[in-house]
Amino acid sequence: MKKIETKNLKLWYGKFQALKSVNSAFTANRITAIIGPSGCGKSTLLRVFNRMNDLIEGIRTEGEVVIDNENILDSKTDLVVLRKKVGMVFQRPNPFPLSIYENIVFGEKIHVDHVSKESLDEIVERSLKDVLLWDELKDRLKEPALRLSLEQKQRLCIARLIAVKPDVLLMDEPCSTLDPQSTSRVEELMRELKNKYTIIIVTHNMQQAARVSDDTGFMLLGELIEFGQTHNIFTAPKDKRTEDYITGRYG
Amino acid sequence: MRNPYRTQKIAFSLLFLATLLIVVPVGLIVIVIIFKGFPAINWQFLSDIPRQGMRSGGIFPAIIGTLYLVAGAIIFALPIGLLAAIYLSEYSKENVLNRIIRLAIINLSGVPSVVYGLFGLALFVVFFKFGASILAGSLTLGIMILPVIITTSREALESVPDSFREVSLSLGVSKWQTIRHIVLPNAIPGILTGTILGLGRAAGETAPILFTVAAFYLPRLPKSIFDQAMALPYHLYVISTQVPNVDEKIRYGTALVLLALVLFMNLVAIIIRYQFRRRKKW
Ligand SMILES: Nc1ncnc2c1ncn2[C@@H]1O[C@H](COP(=O)(O)OP(=O)(O)OP(=O)(O)O)[C@@H](O)[C@H]1O
Ligand SMILES: [Mg+2]
Numbered sequence: 246m247k248k249i250e251t252k253n254l255k256l257w258y259g260k261f262q263a264l265k266s267v268n269s270a271f272t273a274n275r276i277t278a279i280i281g282p283s284g285c286g287k288s289t290l291l292r293v294f295n296r297m298n299d300l301i302e303g304i305r306t307e308g309e310v311v312i313d314n315e316n317i318l319d320s321k322t323d324l325v326v327l328r329k330k331v332g333m334v335f336q337r338p339n340p341f342p343l344s345i346y347e348n349i350v351f352g353e354k355i356h357v358d359h360v361s362k363e364s365l366d367e368i369v370e371r372s373l374k375d376v377l378l379w380d381e382l383k384d385r386l387k388e389p390a391l392r393l394s395l396e397q398k399q400r401l402c403i404a405r406l407i408a409v410k411p412d413v414l415l416m417d418e419p420c421s422t423l424d425p426q427s428t429s430r431v432e433e434l435m436r437e438l439k440n441k442y443t444i445i446i447v448t449h450n451m452q453q454a455a456r457v458s459d460d461t462g463f464m465l466l467g468e469l470i471e472f473g474q475t476h477n478i479f480t481a482p483k484d485k486r487t488e489d490y491i492t493g494r495y496g
Numbered sequence: 497m498r499n500p501y502r503t504q505k506i507a508f509s510l511l512f513l514a515t516l517l518i519v520v521p522v523g524l525i526v527i528v529i530i531f532k533g534f535p536a537i538n539w540q541f542l543s544d545i546p547r548q549g550m551r552s553g554g555i556f557p558a559i560i561g562t563l564y565l566v567a568g569a570i571i572f573a574l575p576i577g578l579l580a581a582i583y584l585s586e587y588s589k590e591n592v593l594n595r596i597i598r599l600a601i602i603n604l605s606g607v608p609s610v611v612y613g614l615f616g617l618a619l620f621v622v623f624f625k626f627g628a629s630i631l632a633g634s635l636t637l638g639i640m641i642l643p644v645i646i647t648t649s650r651e652a653l654e655s656v657p658d659s660f661r662e663v664s665l666s667l668g669v670s671k672w673q674t675i676r677h678i679v680l681p682n683a684i685p686g687i688l689t690g691t692i693l694g695l696g697r698a699a700g701e702t703a704p705i706l707f708t709v710a711a712f713y714l715p716r717l718p719k720s721i722f723d724q725a726m727a728l729p730y731h732l733y734v735i736s737t738q739v740p741n742v743d744e745k746i747r748y749g750t751a752l753v754l755l756a757l758v759l760f761m762n763l764v765a766i767i768i769r770y771q772f773r774r775r776k777k778w
Contacts, residue, residue: 297665297666324668326668328665328668335663335666339659339660341660351677352667352668355669355673356669
């Protein structure tokens with residue numbers, strides 16, 4: 246099932262065109278990797294999906310981005326609703342300077358009036374179990390989140406995100422600050438999560454894309470050069486530029 | 497040949513001397529005031545009204561007056577200053593208007609306090625017909641400390657990392673909720689520090705209250721915000737220059753109380769800032 250579809254998506258930062266007619270489709274319950282050299286527009290594309298680019302002055306978009314049959318680029322889109330549905334995990338793990346518990350219930354407490362202690366407790370337990378942190382942290386919920394290890398912090402950020410019940414998880418180089426062991430554990434987690442979510446991951450790490458993703462898109466200078474099943478992209482790329490990039494001959 | 501070690505020694509001594517030059521006057525002022533003023537401090541001095549043409553008795557009405565004025569100034573200046581700071585740091589875009597506002601705030605903090613006094617006289621006392629009153633004096637002091645409060649609050653807000661705002665927005669939290677639940681709580685220590693520094697300044701200034709509230713001699717407590725009041729800095733000025741034969745002890749005692757009040761406020765500000773620096777980890 247198509248969850249997100251872009252049609253002739255173009256984006257300008259002022260006069261600079263960062264996305265050039267991107268056509269793509271992201272399927273639910275699959276992990277899609279977006280790869281490409283630095284500055285090709287991967288993060289820009291990702292941040293279109295939850296309209297985080299709106300924060301930047303002088304930005305302009307054309308075309309359509311359809312999520313659940315709605316064009317989210319429409320000016321009438323409710324950003325609060327959109328961002329609850331399409332959540333984001335950032336490159337640097339960035340928990341709030343609050344306790345582990347308060348980090349996870351942050352969204353729920355703001356979104357829902359008079360939420361009971363029991364339902365908050367339940368959300369914390371469920372979210373932490375989903376990111377496989379519950380056993381480690383269940384006795385430390387009142388501790389400051391800033392005391393956790395980098396990997397734990399990043400998992401906590403994912404827990405904080407899934408506590409607001411999104412459908413789509415956008416991940417912008419979520420493992421780039423982690424060591425190889427932590428990275429492979431987070432990848433494991435992503436495979437686990439894809440049963441419930443649509444996951445789009447931006448990564449510089451080609452092995453990672455090959456390991457975790459079902460589909461892959463290759464971008465170059467704002468264009469989506471090739472998009473398809475990861476297996477096909479990595480074994481039989483149709484475009485010469487894709488082949489150059491994945492064999493490391495690019496640039 | 498130049499001797500690098502000797503040059504270094506000379507430079508070091510000069511730097512040390514300059515630093516010493518700053519510390520010495522401050523230390524001297526404090527020591528002199530404590531030594532000459534301490535003998536005057538007793539319960540009666542702190543709790544009694546001035547008597548015998550201010551030549552004996554206490555300074556209670558002046559202490560209370562100053563506390564009223566400082567409280568009034570903060571009630572007025574903190575909400576306005578904080579809201580302005582939030583607007584400037586979170587909402588306003590970089591444009592000409594914003595730059596003019598910023599320039600105005602910087603210039604406002606450089607305006608001599610006596611000018612605030614005249615302004616308060618013209619606007620609050622005369623135009624709004626508040627008369628010389630606690631209300632007029634508080635408003636005048638409030639305007640005087642607005643720039644400090646806006647500037648420090650704004651710095652405090654801007655020191656909250658953007659990544660916090662970004663995460664919060666990405667969780668579907670609105671901009672105002674983000675400010676309310678993430679930005680403000682993390683900026684509060686800085687805002688408090690600025691506020692208390694402003695308070696210290698408001699407590700010590702004479703010129704802004706001279707025409708707007710300060711009573712020469714009023715041996716009772718004010719009953720409403722439309723009453724005049726005595727205040728420590730003005731009382732000190734009066735007993736030092738306007739009333740002959742006031743015992744030196746009483747003058748320095750008054751100075752000591754004022755100094756202690758202001759130093760105490762600054763100390764609180766320093767402690768808050770220190771605690772915050774220790775806690776902050778991003
Ligand atoms: N706020 C901005 N204003 C102007 N240009 C920008 C802005 N953000 C990104 N760009 C430009 O848009 C292009 C795409 O940037 P983007 O961050 O999407 O690249 P990326 O593929 O994520 O790169 P990286 O792999 O380094 O993260 C780059 O040329 C970048 O310089
Ligand atoms: Mg990027």
